[in-house]
Amino acid sequence: MxxxxxxxxxxxxxxxxxxxxxxxxxxxxxxxxxxxxxAGMGVGTVYRHFPTRRALLExxxxxxxxxxxxGARTASLHDDPWTGVEILLRALLLQQLADPAFAEVIASxxxxxxxxxxxxxxxxxxxxxxxxxxxxxxxxxxRPGLTDxxxxxxxxxxxxxLGLGPTPAARVDAYLRVLLDGVAGRAE
Amino acid sequence: MxxxxxxxxxxxxxxxxxxxxxxxxxxxxxxxxxxxxxAGMGVGTVYRHFPTRRALLExxxxxxxxxxxxGARTASLHDDPWTGVEILLRALLLQQLADPAFAEVIASxxxxxxxxxxxxxxxxxxxxxxxxxxxxxxxxxxRPGLTDxxxxxxxxxxxxxLGLGPTPAARVDAYLRVLLDGVAGRAE
DNA sequence: ACAGGAAACGGATTGTCAATCCGTTTAGGT
DNA sequence: ACCTAAACGGATTGACAATCCGTTTCCTGT
Numbered sequence: 056m057x058x059x060x061x062x063x064x065x066x067x068x069x070x071x072x073x074x075x076x077x078x079x080x081x082x083x084x085x086x087x088x089x090x091x092x093x094a095g096m097g098v099g100t101v102y103r104h105f106p107t108r109r110a111l112l113e114x115x116x117x118x119x120x121x122x123x124x125x126g127a128r129t130a131s132l133h134d135d136p137w138t139g140v141e142i143l144l145r146a147l148l149l150q151q152l153a154d155p156a157f158a159e160v161i162a163s164x165x166x167x168x169x170x171x172x173x174x175x176x177x178x179x180x181x182x183x184x185x186x187x188x189x190x191x192x193x194x195x196x197x198r199p200g201l202t203d204x205x206x207x208x209x210x211x212x213x214x215x216x217l218g219l220g221p222t223p224a225a226r227v228d229a230y231l232r233v234l235l236d237g238v239a240g241r242a243e
Numbered sequence: 244m245x246x247x248x249x250x251x252x253x254x255x256x257x258x259x260x261x262x263x264x265x266x267x268x269x270x271x272x273x274x275x276x277x278x279x280x281x282a283g284m285g286v287g288t289v290y291r292h293f294p295t296r297r298a299l300l301e302x303x304x305x306x307x308x309x310x311x312x313x314g315a316r317t318a319s320l321h322d323d324p325w326t327g328v329e330i331l332l333r334a335l336l337l338q339q340l341a342d343p344a345f346a347e348v349i350a351s352x353x354x355x356x357x358x359x360x361x362x363x364x365x366x367x368x369x370x371x372x373x374x375x376x377x378x379x380x381x382x383x384x385x386r387p388g389l390t391d392x393x394x395x396x397x398x399x400x401x402x403x404x405l406g407l408g409p410t411p412a413a414r415v416d417a418y419l420r421v422l423l424d425g426v427a428g429r430a431e
Numbered sequence: 432a433c434a435g436g437a438a439a440c441g442g443a444t445t446g447t448c449a450a451t452c453c454g455t456t457t458a459g460g461t
Numbered sequence: 462a463c464c465t466a467a468a469c470g471g472a473t474t475g476a477c478a479a480t481c482c483g484t485t486t487c488c489t490g491t
Binding site for chain 1: 392393395400403404405423425426
């Protein structure tokens with residue numbers, strides 16, 4: 056059976072909305088007890104829908120993940136390989152800034168208790184990124200010696216760096232410029 | 244009264260040693276109850292010496308901070324401004340890698356419950372960094388538009404990025420190269 | 432319409448750890 | 462040796478994660 060009972064679907068949606076609001080108001084702790092209280096349901100219900108904080112986090116990150124996938128597709132279709140890299144890294148960085156839950160999910164390695172949705176998105180993203188980066192390497196646009204993982208880590212690091220400042224959004228372009236210039240090949 | 248009673252000094256040292264070993268073995272959680280158990284003393288004693296996890300963390304970071312200060316002094320004395328920047332950023336990055344406690348302290352803003360030692364070191368470091376960076380800006384070696392804080396954040400971000408990989412130490416030079424090329428001025 | 436049973440709910444409960452409080456012990460000056 | 466301030470130990474309180482199970486709700490088949 057793939058569909059939820061009516062009350063379960065309602066509660067799940069309510070819970071996600073509550074959690075999203077919490078994150079939006081700057082509280083990324085996502086205490087499940089507290090979420091239950093705010094959503095007006097028992098803790099048991101919350102834990103049935105999201106067995107761990109992580110599960111809730113991944114569910115929250117789903118839309119941001121989809122947005123990044125869009126960006127990655129656009130990147131892979133662009134004529135110029137280096138522009139593709141710019142689009143890819145920019146999308147990844149912007150979504151981390153827009154959604155702290157996504158930032159946390161994407162920065163940590165795939166776990167085996169990840170929800171299927173997340174695993175699928177992660178795999179698709181990795182595949183797209185692989186083609187974009189491979190193309191850029193072939194043309195020498197990308198600095199040699201950097202793996203796909205290195206790039207991934209560096210973008211997450213840049214997001215982390217932005218988060219240390221008082222107004223991350225105001226510095227995105229500057230930090231992204233630093234990153235792009237740093238990872239560009241000499242030929243660029 | 245500036246000196247501790249003999250038993251207090253002994254316990255403090257024992258506690259620091261215990262905590263250092265915990266961090267060295269990969270446990271950065273520094274649960275104060277657990278530290279008490281391992282050091283063979285009551286929790287009350289632990290909390291008297293280090294009222295919060297943060298206080299313990301800062302005490303642990305002290306030697307790493309001193310090492311960075313050394314690096315910063317060397318950097319400020321070097322003839323070539325850009326080389327000074329390289330030395331400065333490299334020292335900051337290496338110590339974060341060598342000591343996770345230091346990484347955590349340096350990445351978070353100065354708190355008013357910081358121990359005096361830390362505050363002093365932080366101030367001295369900021370002063371040294373300011374002169375090194377100012378000199379590099381004057382000569383156009385440093386990309387315009389990046390503040391001292393930006394540089395600080397970017398180094399912390401690079402350390403964070405390194406931490407995401409399986410063998411940080413193996414990638415330090417590569418990531419540092421990316422950072423340095425990213426923050427260098429065009430004239431460089 | 433309604434009966435039966437699976438699915439979901441609620442919240443009491445247990446376990447873990449941070450942090451405090453206060454009666455007891457100890458160091459070290461006189 | 463005495464005395465006091467300093468330090469100690471660990472019981473206790475409080476917050477939160479996570480589980481468990483008796484009760485309630487949905488929805489399917491008749």
